[in-house]
Structures are given as structure tokens and as C-alpha cells.
Amino acid sequence: MQLDHITTPFGRRTMTYAMLADQMTAAEIDEDACADKWKIYQALCEARPRLGITDRALAVLSALISFYPKSELSAGDSLIVFPSNAQLSRRANGMAEQTIRRHLAVLVSAGLLTRKDSANGKRFARRGRAGEIDEAFGFSLKPLLARAGEIAQLAAEVEAERLHMRRMKERLTICRRDVLKLIETALEEGAAGDWLAAQDEYRAIFADYPRKPALEMVSAALEAIEFLRENIVNQLENQLKTTKPSGNAPENERHKQNSNPDSPVESELRLEKSEGENPQSIEHTNEEPAVREIKSTAVGMGQGGMAGQNRARGESLAGVGQKPFPLGMVLSACRGISDYGPGGAISSWRDLMGAAVVVRSMLGVSPSAYEEACAVFGPENAATIIACILERAGHINSAGGYLRDLTSRAERGEFSLGPMLMAQIRANGPGERRAG
Structure with a gap:
């Protein structure tokens, strides 16, 4: 690294460590490095949220790189452009010069440009006898070339996040x-x-x-x-x-026609064997087979249907036998429970249920109240409720009484664990989940 690669800004603008690092990085790029300037600019437009630059700053950068005559940025060239603010304003759709100066400062702070100021702060170039540029003062585009790979990677990540x-x-x-x-x-x-x-x-x-x-x-x-x-x-x-209705022959009593019509004894024995636990149907052996099948199907549907309705009436979406919520969702809502897990972390339902037992004792919840909650909600959901109570321990006077109230409400179908978890997630705000 040589000192002649370092320049300080003109006037009252201060030099920072970040500006010094940007100039050193730009000076250390490979001599054979090159990249299409407009592809870099397109990647910058995608990666803009990661770099902290605005669309107006990108418009100024687009106008600035348009003054570079070649389509590719090559490390072997000086890569310095020196348009005046008036020229930049014309190519930036008439943007005010004060706004242009502000956005140029943003681009420099973001490490996308470096300044090479002259003694009087003007931007110009000295040319030799053949018309070639010997020395130029303005803005160097070398940081764009040096960070081309990084910018492309950021653009790919932003695009993947957008697709996800x-x-x-x-x-x-x-x-x-x-x-x-x-x-x-x-x-x-x-x-x-x-x-x-x-x-x-x-x-x-x-x-x-x-x-x-x-x-x-x-x-x-x-x-x-x-x-x-x-x-x-x-x-x-x-x-x-x-x-x-079930499709099993013993329940529906489907008629199986005997290939030997002269053997009624065999048909009756087969009917008795198939009916098994339903001796009442033996009384109907003299009826037509189709009539017997309709009656038995009606009886089966009546018994099975009533039983199914009774079971469904006793279970609601919010109560008995509900499948546990995802562990990551529970830990996102109840972050304090992780401190009571093995080693201060929770990576499985077993860890969460063990931590809930510790917290249950700490909150003063009786074993009988917790066992009743486990019987109604299931052990995973009961542990989840204990974790939610821990989050709101300062607002609950009696944790045991609160748990018993939730259990009785769940038995009546008046309580659902989902809204409690979502309310706690909103109360916590966005944050990283602590699931292992």
C-alpha cells in the first residue's frame, strides 16, 4: 500500500476510517479485474436495502457512471469520472444540485465511491499532447469494481428473500x-x-x-x-x-349367496358366524336378505352415528385432545421458559415439559391442578400454558387458580390456546426464535 493512493477530501469535509479503508481496498484489487458497469448497477438496485442507500442516490450513481466512456470497468484504467454538478443534474432528470451533493455524500459513505479532490476542489482532467488523460480529479469508480462480487452476493440474497x-x-x-x-x-x-x-x-x-x-x-x-x-x-x-357406514361385511350383513341352494343349514351357520356379537339379528333369518341388510345397516348407523355425535359434542377445536402447537412458535411466544431448560435452553418437547414442572412449582401451582390440565389439554399444551403464565406472572395473582379456570373453560369448549399464543407473540414483537 503506497501513500500516493490515499487522498483526503477538500474543504471542511472530514476524513474517516471508513473512507480510508475504502481507498485501501480499491487500491488492492487485481490488475486483471473487470466487470460490466451496468450489471453492477442492476445488482446494486437489488441490494439497495442491504447497503442503506435510497433510490434517489442510485439515480445519481447511474448518471455518474454514464460519464465513464467504456461499458466495462477495468482495474487497468483510472476509473475516475469528473462531471460537474450541472452536468450531473441534466443526466439525473433535472435533480437540484444541492440534492445531488447530498446523495454523492451518501454514496461515498456507503463505500461505493471515493473522492479524488484537486487542490481547489474542482473536478477536471489534465490531458497530454496526444489527448490522453494524464491525471483526473473527481470520483473514482474503483470501489464498485472492488465490491462487485459482494454486491452480486447481496443481490442474490435479497432476491431469495423476496421469493421466499x-x-x-x-x-x-x-x-x-x-x-x-x-x-x-x-x-x-x-x-x-x-x-x-x-x-x-x-x-x-x-x-x-x-x-x-x-x-x-x-x-x-x-x-x-x-x-x-x-x-x-x-x-x-x-x-x-x-x-x-362401514364397508365391513359383518357390520352391514351383506348377503353371501350360496352356490348350493339345497344346503340351507350351511347358509344359516355362516350367517350366525358372521353376526357374532349381534344375536338379535338371528331372529330375522327368515326375512329376505335385502331386508335384513337394510335393517342392520340402519341399526349400525344409528348406534355409530350417535356415538360419534356424542364424542364430537364433548370435544371442541379449543379443548380436549388438541394437537400441540409447533415448538418454535411456543418458544417465540414464551421466551422466558428457556431459562429453566437444561443448560438454559430448550430443544425438544421433553425439555419444555421438564421446565414447565420447575416453573409450576415456582409459581405455586399445585400438582393436582397441573395434572388436571395435562389430562384436559395434553402434557405438551399444559406445558405451553405454564410457559404463557410465566410470561404474564406479574399480572396474575394466583397462577394455580388461573390454570384451573382455563382448564374448566376448556372442558366447556370456551377456551382456545391459539389466541393466547398469538397475543403473546404480538406482545413480544419481532425477534429471533429460540428453538433449538
Whole structure:
């Protein structure tokens, strides 16, 4: 590194370590390095959010590099352009000179340009007898060439994030449509279940959803809505299975015609064997086979259908037997529980349930209240509720009484864990998840 490669700014502009580092980096590029200036500019437009520059600053940079006569930036050339502010204004669509000076300072601060000021601060070039440029004072484009690879990498990352965000939003839109239409269908068909609670959970997920959400908020909303959709689909599938007649021959008593019509004894023995646990149907052996099948099917549907409706009536989307929420979503909502895990971190449901036992004792929740919650919610969801109570411990007078109240409300189908988690995620704000 030689001192003649270092220049300081003219006038009251100060020299910084960052400007010094940019000049040293630009001086150390390979002599054979070259890159298309407009491809670098296109990559800069993509990577703009990562570099902290505005679109107006990029417009000034586009006007500036247009004064470089070649299409490729080569390390063997001086790479210095020296247009006046008036010339830059004309190529920047009439931008005011004060605005141009401000954006030039931004580009220098971002490390995309370096200044090579003359003694009086003017931009000009000295030419030799043959017309070639011997020395020029203005702005050097060498930092663009030196950082071409870095700029391309940043542009690729921004494009990948944009594509990922678009796909996440598409999945979220599809899930929202599915949930709304499935709930609407369940209400119209009169399916058993607390579908109004499912609607409330849906509204809670998108209560504070902004118009332009960040990736973290889209991911959290997608996890929650996918979980809700899965619960709705599972409940509807269970109801369809309980109301749909079985295809097994012993239950429907399908008639099996004997190839030997002269053997009635064999037919009756086979009927008794197939009926097994339903001795009442033996009384109908003299009836026509089709009549026996219709009656037995009606009895089976009546018994199985009533049992399925009773089971569905006792279970709602928010209560008994609910599948646990994703561990990452729980840890994103309840960050304090990780401090009580093994080594101060939680990487599995086993770690979370162990930490919940410790927190349960610390909060004064009785073992019987926690066991009752585990029986109603399941051990994973009970541990999740303990983690949520820990987050709001300062606002809850009796953690044990609060847990018993939630348990009794869940048994009545009046409580859903999803809105509680989403409210806690919104209260925490965007942040990194602590799932292992």
C-alpha cells in the first residue's frame, strides 16, 4: 500500500476510517479485474436495502457512471469520472444540485465511491499532447469494481428473500381461504363442534396483522393458521368417519349367496358366524336378505352415528385432545421458559415439559391442578400454558387458580390456546426464535 493512493477530501469535509479503508481496498484489487458497469448497477438496485442507500442516490450513481466512456470497468484504467454538478443534474432528470451533493455524500459513505479532490476542489482532467488523460480529479469508480462480487452476493440474497416472502404469502392466502370456507361449511351443515371459537381464533391470528408485514410475522401467522386448519380438517374427518357406514361385511350383513341352494343349514351357520356379537339379528333369518341388510345397516348407523355425535359434542377445536402447537412458535411466544431448560435452553418437547414442572412449582401451582390440565389439554399444551403464565406472572395473582379456570373453560369448549399464543407473540414483537 503506497501513500500516493490515499487522498483526503477538500474543504471542511472530514476524513474517516471508513473512507480510508475504502481507498485501501480499491487500491488492492487485481490488475486483471473487470466487470460490466451496468450489471453492477442492476445488482446494486437489488441490494439497495442491504447497503442503506435510497433510490434517489442510485439515480445519481447511474448518471455518474454514464460519464465513464467504456461499458466495462477495468482495474487497468483510472476509473475516475469528473462531471460537474450541472452536468450531473441534466443526466439525473433535472435533480437540484444541492440534492445531488447530498446523495454523492451518501454514496461515498456507503463505500461505493471515493473522492479524488484537486487542490481547489474542482473536478477536471489534465490531458497530454496526444489527448490522453494524464491525471483526473473527481470520483473514482474503483470501489464498485472492488465490491462487485459482494454486491452480486447481496443481490442474490435479497432476491431469495423476496421469493421466499412471496411463497410464504401465497401459502398464507391459501390457508386463510381454506379455514374460512371449512368453517362456513361446518356451520351450514350443522357439524358438531365449537365453530364460533374457531372463528374467534382465526380473527385473533390476524387481529394486528399489518398491511406490509415482516417475514417473522408472516411466518408466525402461517404456523398458527396451518395449525388451525389441521385441527379443523381432523375434526371434520373424524365426524365423517363416525357417520359414514362401514364397508365391513359383518357390520352391514351383506348377503353371501350360496352356490348350493339345497344346503340351507350351511347358509344359516355362516350367517350366525358372521353376526357374532349381534344375536338379535338371528331372529330375522327368515326375512329376505335385502331386508335384513337394510335393517342392520340402519341399526349400525344409528348406534355409530350417535356415538360419534356424542364424542364430537364433548370435544371442541379449543379443548380436549388438541394437537400441540409447533415448538418454535411456543418458544417465540414464551421466551422466558428457556431459562429453566437444561443448560438454559430448550430443544425438544421433553425439555419444555421438564421446565414447565420447575416453573409450576415456582409459581405455586399445585400438582393436582397441573395434572388436571395435562389430562384436559395434553402434557405438551399444559406445558405451553405454564410457559404463557410465566410470561404474564406479574399480572396474575394466583397462577394455580388461573390454570384451573382455563382448564374448566376448556372442558366447556370456551377456551382456545391459539389466541393466547398469538397475543403473546404480538406482545413480544419481532425477534429471533429460540428453538433449538
